[in-house]
Amino acid sequence: xxxxxxxxxxxTFKLATLTTIILFFIGLPVAYLLAFxxxxxxxxxETFVSLPLVLPPTxxxxxxxxxxxxxxxxxxxxxxxxxxxxVFTFEGxxxxxxxxxxxxxxxxxxxxxxxxxxxIIEASYTLGKGKLQTLWKVILPNMKQAVLTGIVLTFAHTxxxxxxxxxxxxxxxxxxxxxxxAIYEEVEALNYGRANLYALVLFVITFAILIVVYTLNKRxxxxxxx
Amino acid sequence: xxxxxxxxxxxYKGDFILDVDISIRKGSFITIFGRxxxxxxxxxxxxxxxxxxxxGFIEVSxxxxxxxxxxxxxxxxxxxxxxxxxxxxxxxxxxxxxxxxYGMEKKDEDLLEMLLSLTELxxxxxxxxxxxxxxxxxRVALARAVxxxxxxxxxxxxxxxxxxxxxxxxxxxxxxxxxxxxxxxFLISHDxxxxxxxxxxxxxxENGKIIKEGRPDxxxxxxxxxxxxxxxxxxxxxxxEDVVYIVSVLVxxxxxxxxxxxxxxxxxxxxxxxxxxxxxxxxxxxxxx
Numbered sequence: 001x002x003x004x005x006x007x008x009x010x011x012t013f014k015l016a017t018l019t020t021i022i023l024f025f026i027g028l029p030v031a032y033l034l035a036f037x038x039x040x041x042x043x044x045x046e047t048f049v050s051l052p053l054v055l056p057p058t059x060x061x062x063x064x065x066x067x068x069x070x071x072x073x074x075x076x077x078x079x080x081x082x083x084x085x086x087v088f089t090f091e092g093x094x095x096x097x098x099x100x101x102x103x104x105x106x107x108x109x110x111x112x113x114x115x116x117x118x119x120i121i122e123a124s125y126t127l128g129k130g131k132l133q134t135l136w137k138v139i140l141p142n143m144k145q146a147v148l149t150g151i152v153l154t155f156a157h158t159x160x161x162x163x164x165x166x167x168x169x170x171x172x173x174x175x176x177x178x179x180x181x182a183i184y185e186e187v188e189a190l191n192y193g194r195a196n197l198y199a200l201v202l203f204v205i206t207f208a209i210l211i212v213v214y215t216l217n218k219r220x221x222x223x224x225x226x
Numbered sequence: 227x228x229x230x231x232x233x234x235x236x237x238y239k240g241d242f243i244l245d246v247d248i249s250i251r252k253g254s255f256i257t258i259f260g261r262x263x264x265x266x267x268x269x270x271x272x273x274x275x276x277x278x279x280x281x282g283f284i285e286v287s288x289x290x291x292x293x294x295x296x297x298x299x300x301x302x303x304x305x306x307x308x309x310x311x312x313x314x315x316x317x318x319x320x321x322x323x324x325x326x327x328y329g330m331e332k333k334d335e336d337l338l339e340m341l342l343s344l345t346e347l348x349x350x351x352x353x354x355x356x357x358x359x360x361x362x363x364x365r366v367a368l369a370r371a372v373x374x375x376x377x378x379x380x381x382x383x384x385x386x387x388x389x390x391x392x393x394x395x396x397x398x399x400x401x402x403x404x405x406x407x408x409x410x411x412f413l414i415s416h417d418x419x420x421x422x423x424x425x426x427x428x429x430x431x432e433n434g435k436i437i438k439e440g441r442p443d444x445x446x447x448x449x450x451x452x453x454x455x456x457x458x459x460x461x462x463x464x465x466x467e468d469v470v471y472i473v474s475v476l477v478x479x480x481x482x483x484x485x486x487x488x489x490x491x492x493x494x495x496x497x498x499x500x501x502x503x504x505x506x507x508x509x510x511x512x513x514x515x
Contacts, residue, residue, distance in 0.1 A: 120315045128303045129303065
């Protein structure tokens, strides 16, 4: 208990926060592309985005290990040129989380983009405003609900992830040992009390996040229907 | 200003080709008149750069906006157009004032105040569009479109959703704005009275083609009937009463009942555009209200 408990929780939320922030900026262009453009191979892109929904996390984790292990071409290249090792490191579980939570960011944003009235976008263009300005000033402020949903789902999903992290990160305290793995280990060691503590903290925090989201969502919906 | 455009369109009655070749005097008020599905909105969107024509040419005040042979196709941002959309397309996240300011290239407080007072929106400047009535939204959309100081103003049936009084008032405002900013205005409409009141020139569009053009009175009043009184209208109903028929015709906002014999009724049907004319009698004119 004590220091390593706090360390594990801190690591869990650090991972979730970083994943969410990075995914927001990756998810935005991907969702924008999927919502507004038709291109060849669009279905292929959509399939890749959705794959983590159905693929067992262990499969994803397994391929990540194979791909990034120091013996593989990519792993060796990364380590020799950039000094980055992705297996059994925080950077590794961050990458795993980003891939694994991709659909939870892209799907809400994509449907948010599609729900925005086309004519307000066209209106912005005819008023001389470019695509980027239209995105920030007109599109995103009118799909707050979708943005919020994407952020929260990604955050919550990353906190709850287990398989991918275990495969690519293992369970190194302070580096890759997140709360969900800690719970598993404590139960295996028959430390039900500590497992319960982790579980309770996760439960309370996720509950609090969701209730804030639903309250906010209600307010957005009300504002939109005025 | 020259417009020459072609585009294949999918209509609800099958494909047709939009093929328009018109030239317009700068500063004039133009109406494109026609029933829905004729390609009016498509034409407007192609002018604004929101839709790509198959081939053609657009030139406005000496500048080429589109030329398929030269490969010129300015994006909407580079064309100086103001568009008032059918559904107004106001930004829900901005107040009335912010909506109008968004349309400006540089923040211009004087122009904002002028537009707000022209459109009687001063008291509503801090409101969000959701809390405005249809007529008020319409005014915001108009003010926003003009805020950019466009070369041409495009209006897509802007008044069709409003009631009569509001319509009349807005028609006046529209004309005032048209003159104040010396705009070339394009109005899409299928309302006779609106076209009559507002436009210098009418283009009648059918199945993607301009079938008639001219002054409103030349277009809508058929010269071959030399009646003393005549109204254009639309047949609402044909009822048989004993040996004669009663034809109800919608003229403006009034229904006129006309007695017709069976021969006359034969090639008339509900929805036909007709002219009701009287030769023999001098009608009374009484002041109403």
